[in-house]
Each structure stands twice: as C-alpha cells, then as structure tokens.
Amino acid sequence: MKALLLKDWYLLRKRWGVLFGMVLLFSVLAGVQTTMLYTLMTTMMLLMISLNTLAYDQHDGWDAYACALPLSRAQLVLSKYVLACICIVVSVILVLVSTLLFGGSNLLASASAQLAFGFFFVACNFPLIIRFGFEKSRVYYLVVAGVLIGLGSVFSQYTQPSFSAFKLSYLLPLVGLLALLGSLKLSISFMKNKDFSET
Amino acid sequence: MDYAIACTDVRKSLGSFSLHLANFFVEKGTVHGLIGANGSGKTTTIKLLLGLMKQDEGVLSVLSSTDIAQDGEAKNKIGFIVDETSVPSLLNPKEMGMVFSGLYRAWDSQTYAQLVSRFKLDENKPYRSCSRGMKVKFLLAVALSHNASLLILDEPTSGLDPLSRDEILSLLAEYSKDEEHTILITSHITSDLEKLCDYITLLDDGKIRFTEEKDSLLDTYRLVRTTHASLSDFDPDSIIAKREGEFQVELLMRKEQIPSFAEPVRLTLEELVILLAKGGYKG
Secondary structure: OHHHHHHHHHHHHHHOHHHHHHHHHHHHHHHHOOOOHHHHHHHHHHHHHHHHHHHHHHHHOHHHHHHOOOOOHHHHHHHHHHHHHHHHHHHHHHHHHHHHHHOOOOHHHHHHHHHHHHHHHHHHHHHHHHHHOHHHHHHHHHHHHHHHHHHHHHHHOOOOOOOHHHHHHOOHHHHHHHHHHHHHHHHHHHHHOOOOOOO | OOEEEEEEEEEEEEOOEEEEEEEEEEEOOOEEEEEOOOOOOHHHHHHHHOOOOOOOEEEEEEOOEOOHHHOHHHHOOEEEEOOOOOOOOOOOHHHHHHHHHOOOOOOOHHHHHHHHHHOOOOOOOOHHHOOHHHHHHHHHHHHOOOOOOEEEEEOOOOOOOHHHHHHHHHHHHHHHOOOOOEEEEEOOOHHHHHHHOOEEEEEEOOEEEEEEEHHHHHHHEEEEEEOOOOHHHOOHHHEEEEEEOOOOEEEEEEHHHOOOOOOEEOOOHHHHHHHHHHHOOOO
C-alpha cells in the first residue's frame, strides 16, 4: 500500500504544477469570499489530481501490470481511495488556513461541505472509472461534479444556524462516508472481476 | 515430473476468438517457447497464467497455485513482461526501484542497480522517454531483481535491434542455467527461441498444435526438394507438408521416411514451424 502511494506521489510531483496552482487560487478565494463555490472547487481540483493518477495508470497499462504483482486487487483499489481521502483532507486544511488568514467565517460549515462533497464525488465516480475506464466515465464524473457543486451552492444559502437544512448539512459527511465505504466495496468487486483482455 | 505451469482443458472465449489449452505443461528448470501467428492466443495464455484474466473452464496451475490472481506468495516468485502493460511511464528507474522495493518481498536493490548499470539505463530518464529496447531492459531488470523462479515473457525481443536482442538472450540464458529457474517465452522471432528454448509449443488459432522438445523436433524432420515430375516417387502418406514453387516442390518429411534417392536438408526452427503449421502436425 505504501509503495502504491509512493508511486502516485512520484506521478503527482511531476504533473501537478498547473492543477496545484489552481488549488491554491481557489483556496485563497474560498477564504476571501463567503460563497461555498470556491470552497468546493478547492476540493474538486484536488480530487481531479487523484483522478488523474487513475487515468495515468489506465493509460500506461499499469492497472493491468499491478494486478500481476504480489498485491491483492483490493489493495490496489484501497490505495486509490486512501489517496482520494488524503486529497479531501488536504483541501479542508487549505480552506481552513485560508479562512483563518483572510478572516472568513463558517469554518465548520465549509469543512462539512468539503467532506460531504469529496466523499460523494469519490463514491459516485470511482466505481464507474474502475468498471468502465477513465475515458468512458469522463461524462459521468463531470455530471456528478456539477450536481454536487450545485447542491453545495444551494446549501451555502442557508448560512443561518436556525435553518434545519443547515443543521442537516453536518450529517452529510457521515452519510458521504457511508456511501464511500459502500462504493469501496463495489469498486473492489468490479476490480476482482475485471478481465484485462484489452489494456 | 515437476511442473512450473500446468494447464488442463483450459478454455477462454473472447468474442469470436476461443482459446483451448487442452494439455499445456512447462517443466521446472526448462526454457519453454510459445510460438504462433498474431491472434493465435499467446498473449491471452500469458494473461491467464498471470491472473490478468480468468479462464471460463479448466484447471490452471502456476507454481502450484490454482488461483494465481489471489496468490501473492506465488506472484512474489514470478517475473514477467506482458504486452500492452507497463510500469508508470513518467517514472524513472531510480523511482521504480524505490516503488518495487515495497512491492516485492525479496526485492534485491543491489541486483537491480547492477542490471540498470549493465543495461546502461539512465537512472533519471522516465520510462516513456526510453527507446523500445531500453523499455524492455527496464522491465527485464524489474523481472530479474526479486529472486523470481519463473519468468513469463511476452515478446521480449520483438522490435529490438540484433545487438539488444542478443544482450537480452544472453541474460536469459544466464538466468536459465540455474536448475530452479523456469522461463516461458513467446516470440515471433523463432531464431531467438531456437537459441534459447528446450521445448517448443505451437499455438494455432487458439489451439495447441504440438509441444515438443526442440532438439528432437529439429532432429525428427527434414526438408526434401524435388521436381513436380518426381513427386509421384514419394509415398503421399509420408509427406507431412508440401510447399510448391514454380520449378520445385519442398516436402517436409520424417527423417526415417525419406527414400534413399532423396537428399534431406536440415531445417531451421522457423522453416519447420511454418511447414508444420501449414501441413498439420501428425505427432
């Protein structure tokens, strides 16, 4: 598992220049602005980085190569979920730091929205990418991202703690986490049954 | 007999193509060549053996493991090169060494460093910037650096210049000297297999046409050249395959069935395989 994360770290180090610049930009804007849009975009951009590692793996034929290595297919899938979770946590920290620096508010709401968005984004997209491949799933993950960001923006209107929807939003990360665990199980099952007849 | 690979009645269907390995055995400590035309099922066989595909029917055993896809212990002892798969293209040999040291239990960093140096691989050059020859050497360095007892190599010499091919064949010959080491290799370049292999299996349209000891194969058959007019002097049942040209006819025959008036010629593995594939193998 550590070796797989190390491999992804080497990949990201070489290819994350522009994307990471955008991540920093969005996290600064998230601290300055009160809207949830930039907060969620920070998480989205970091998750794009983790998605890119899946794309590189499939493009290079590493996903097939790795299945012949002394690793279980479950470990291969798990490492991608761990990487995605690391990206989500980093995005929460970046927005948190930016919000504190630029005097923003609603720290808890932002973190909650980021976690929920990240978990749902991964839960919806990863099984599709593992089952159908990155190229064929491209349309789906853009749709999922659009819907989730839209929902996040709607929630951002409820900034008053008196709204029950605002309170409910704190439960969403937990629901997202459960969805993530279900998604992990599904992805492992897809991976275990995958035949690399064409790579 | 001890087998590194044993396939009994293994079947795999992929669309209109169907592979059937009725009986395919690779003895431990031998070098076994798998040959066949494009689309004959070589890469499918290799992928089945490495657990990248699951057979529809039959029993497949690799290093005594009948579920290689789930058997990390067995996979620790296998080095491989498979067509259409590779290491991450952005990583260089140095980084790959770090990654693989965490993936293989018996990873030998010293051996890897020696092979990288022997192959003159640039430690900082990403895999994707390497030439085809360098890429194969890179993959071979990985395959040989974790004390593997079985090498499964899919077309390792295709697309390489003669010097690189020779370098790789020498290394494989060196590896095969150890009686515990087994190699299964596929190649279009039959001259490479002639140099290296103890056994040859011919796959044709997804089916095994024959598995034979290479030396016995080359010793059993001979080519006889004759004219169209003299063809009737030969017993038709003794002719295994026939290749007709404008002025002469080439006959593939068993050595002992060649009439005394004919002049037999020894064949190369390539000529033999082509003729056997054309004429049908009669055992």
